[in-house]
Amino acid sequence: EDQVTQSPEALRLQEGESSSLNCSYTVSGLRGLFWYRQDPGKGPEFLFTLYSAGEEKEKERLKATLTKKESFLHITAPKPEDSATYLCAVQEAGGFKTIFGAGTRLFVKA
Amino acid sequence: EAQVTQNPRYLITVTGKKLTVTCSQNMNHEYMSWYRQDPGLGLRQIYYSMNVEVTDKGDVPEGYKVSRKEKRNFPLILESPSPNQTSLYFCASSLSIREGEETQYFGPGTRLLVL
Numbered sequence: 564e565d566q567v568t569q570s571p572e573a574l575r576l577q578e579g580e581s582s583s584l585n586c587s588y589t590v591s592g593l594r595g596l597f598w599y600r601q602d603p604g605k606g607p608e609f610l611f612t613l614y615s616a617g618e619e620k621e622k623e624r625l626k627a628t629l630t631k632k633e634s635f636l637h638i639t640a641p642k643p644e645d646s647a648t649y650l651c652a653v654q655e656a657g658g659f660k661t662i663f664g665a666g667t668r669l670f671v672k673a
Numbered sequence: 674e675a676q677v678t679q680n681p682r683y684l685i686t687v688t689g690k691k692l693t694v695t696c697s698q699n700m701n702h703e704y705m706s707w708y709r710q711d712p713g714l715g716l717r718q719i720y721y722s723m724n725v726e727v728t729d730k731g732d733v734p735e736g737y738k739v740s741r742k743e744k745r746n747f748p749l750i751l752e753s754p755s756p757n758q759t760s761l762y763f764c765a766s767s768l769s770i771r772e773g774e775e776t777q778y779f780g781p782g783t784r785l786l787v788l
């Protein structure tokens with residue numbers, strides 16, 4: 564069964580304390596892996612798309628990487644405004660469904 | 674402004690009373706989708722549509738119907754709502770399902786309570 568698992572469920576950081584979020588997936592073939600950010604009461608907002616193992620993308624303090632079984636979202640020197648829920652999703656090769664993980668709630672304290 | 678809109682944003686109804694949640698996008702996107710979001714379960718896909726008159730089931734389609742008669746609109750229909758359909762619903766759209774065009778843009782959400 565296709566599955567996306569994110570860890571940890573919640574992460575509390577001090578401002579400036581770098582860390583990583585994990586997204587592991589099991590699909591028979593990967594069309595694409597997506598990272599989204601979701602603020603309370605709002606719809607998810609797109610961050611990155613990764614297509615193949617070894618690919619990396621960066622945006623401000625965020626960097627997403629991809630291996631054959633998992634993706635990491637690295638947060639460097641986070642600020643309180645980075646507090647949000649980060650969602651990972653995959654689309655399987657040959658299909659058009661999107662499967663989301665349950666998300667990681669990130670809290671950054673000043 | 675490019676956007677996905679949903680209506681209503683909040684809805685309280687009773688078991689068995691048919692309802693429709695509308696979704697509209699102004700970006701000429703081919704792909705549209707409905708999700709429900711529940712605590713601890715994340716976003717689960719209900720239905721998706723790759724283009725006009727082309728729809729398919731996601732992971733949790735039971736109790737829901739959709740139609741795609743026009744490119745811009747993708748309404749979600751609950752023929753006989755039940756309390757287990759109480760949830761936060763999101764509509765999303767993407768340019769297509771081709772590589773580089775599959776980024777999904779989400780609406781603001783519809784919070785539904787079924788009594």
